[in-house]
Amino acid sequence: MAHARVVVRPATLARWGDLVRLFGPRGACAGCWCQWARKSHADFRRDAGAVNRRSLRKLVASGEPPGLLAYLGGTVVGWCAVAPREAYVRLAGSRVLAPVDGRPVWSAPCFFVAKEARGRGVTVALLRAAADYAASHGADTIEGYPLDTRGVRTPAAFAWWGLAPAFSKAGFREVARRSPTRPIMRKRLRPARRRRRG
Helix, strand or coil, X not given: CCCCCEEEEECCHHHHHHHHHHHCCCXXXXXXXXXXXXXXXXXXXXXXXHHHHHHHHHHXXXXXCCEEEEEECCEEEEEEEEEEHHHCHHHHCCCCCCCCCCCCCEEEEEEEECHHHCCCCHHHHHHHHHHHHHHHCCCCEEEECCECCCCCCCCHHHCXXXXXXXXXXXXXXXXXXXXXXXXXXXXXXXXXXXXXXX
């Protein structure tokens, strides 16, 4: 039986229910609701749970989707955060993930794939769609910060950055490595002219 094709859509307010179903009562992991990279350590710990959920919903409702949702056979199975790098305040203070250069880039720092859909190319599909999404907003470069565990099995709870082989399959290339297991990987894009609103 052929596998269903992964379909990726922006996380709009109309799809908020799908995002909630995917993340479940734990907000993907420990009440995160994909806010770890967007908040300082202190703010994230203070807001874990309901406040982080409200923060994500506000982003989704803003009209500028903060990420993408993947579907298999009509069922939501995956998430990828994607936005300009400056949206992720936690990256600014990281020695390992500090900017490579002065180029303005978009980032894809967080993934969540439902257990039953892992190993089916969902992350690769999300990365390709994230690159297209960033390009449609005028970006010429997108980067991510995957784990490179060199064949060692990584527990799902630690794989939310994504894994390096998936980035490679999606056309990303390593541009820096300040830690043995944490490459910075980039993909150059062909930016589209951003549509004017209104």
